[in-house]
Amino acid sequence: MSNFVPKGIIPPIVTPFTLEGKVDYDRLREMVDFLIDNGVHGLFPMGTTGEFYAVSDEEYREILMTVKDQTKGRVPVYGGASHITTRGVIRLLKICEDVGMDAVSVLTPMFVSQTQDELYTYYKTVAESTSLPIIMYNNKPKTNVTIEPTTVARLSEIVNIIGVKDSTGDMTNTAEYIRLTRGNDNFHVLMGRDTLIHAALCYGATGAIASCANVAPRVCADIYDKYMAGDVKGSLEAQYLLAPLRIACGMGTFPAVIKEGLEQQGIHVGKCLDPIAELKTEEKERLHRVLMDMGLVF
Incomplete structure (x- = not known):
């Protein structure tokens, strides 16, 4: 049984790139400090927000090493290990083990439309290949694949599968994940849709992997911190x-x-x-107004 509890606000940290498309490791170190200084509770390199699909294995390893080194144990580091094949995930997991990730997030395979039995076997095989704590990742809007609640409940009984991130945006699905696993103290549900963090906490989730925490880490951390402190209104x-x-x-x-x-x-x-592509000029202006209303720019 794993004692690791995934909790709080965990940004899937962006991967900075130079104009030439090379990973900017110095900027990545700055991002680590920016996020931790603003109260996040973990870091998640090589998630969807980190453009995991766009880097080589060598870059992947160096990104994980950079985040781990710069974090210096201040918060847990969750490595993304996502690939279209089981063997591809296992290859990435070995890199996560080598680098010393605290836990890993494993997305459902992309493009291939698996049955629930195939998904069960996929996650079971992946879990058996590593001792690292595993968080399943359901991003149905991107992959067109979902892990059904009954499948999550079955998989939650595997000792090092400790949680699931739900990015479906379907609160009923998240609620079923929580309901069906609520008797298992070793299993935890994380929200993956940033508009539903507070709702998920109310239902029993332990936190969120929140892409917007890259941009507004303190605001996201407030949702969690205030809720945990009993300030439900402030969290909302x-x-x-x-x-x-x-x-x-x-x-x-x-x-x-x-x-x-x-x-x-x-x-x-x-x-x-x-x-x-970059945003169009009018889109950048619309975003600027949003950021102004949040007090992030002036």
């Missing part, structure tokens, strides 16, 4: 403050809005790798 107000930023993410191809939001705050992380 922080959620209301965050919501327009997450809704604005629909203006561009993800994660273009996240990177532009950082750029507008003077945190230079570069653009997303091609073929993702």
Whole structure:
């Protein structure tokens, strides 16, 4: 049984790139400090927001090493290990083990439409290949694959599968994850839709992997910290403050809005790798107004 509890606000940290498309490791170190200084409870390199699909294994290893080194044990580091094949995930897990990740997030395979039995076997095989704590990652809007609540409940009985991140945006699905696993103290549910963090905490989630925490880490941390301190109203107000930023993410191809939001705050992380385009001028202006209303720019 794992004693590791995934909790709090965990940003899937962006991967900064230079104009030439190379990983900017110095900027990545600055992002680590910026996020931790603003109260986040963990860091998650190589998630969807980190453009995990765009880097080589060598870059992947160096990104994880950089985040781990700069974090210096201040918060847990969760490595993303996502691939279209089981063997591809296992290869990445070995890198996570080598680097010393505290836990790993494993997305459902992309493009391939698996049955629930195939998903069960996939996660079971992955879990058996490592001693690291594993968080399953359901991002149905991106993959067109979902882990059904009954499948999550079955998988929750595997000792090192300790949680699931739900990015479906379907609160009923999240609630079922929690309901069906609520008797298992070793298993935890994380929200993956930034507009629903407060709601998920009310239902029993232990935190959120929140892409908007890259741009507004203190606001996101307030949702969790205030809720845990018993200030439910303050938590809800922080959620209301965050919501327009997450809704604005629909203006561009993800994660273009996240990177532009950082750029507008003077945190230079570069653009997303091609073929993702920068926001149009009018979209940047709309985003700027959102950030102004949040008190992040002036």
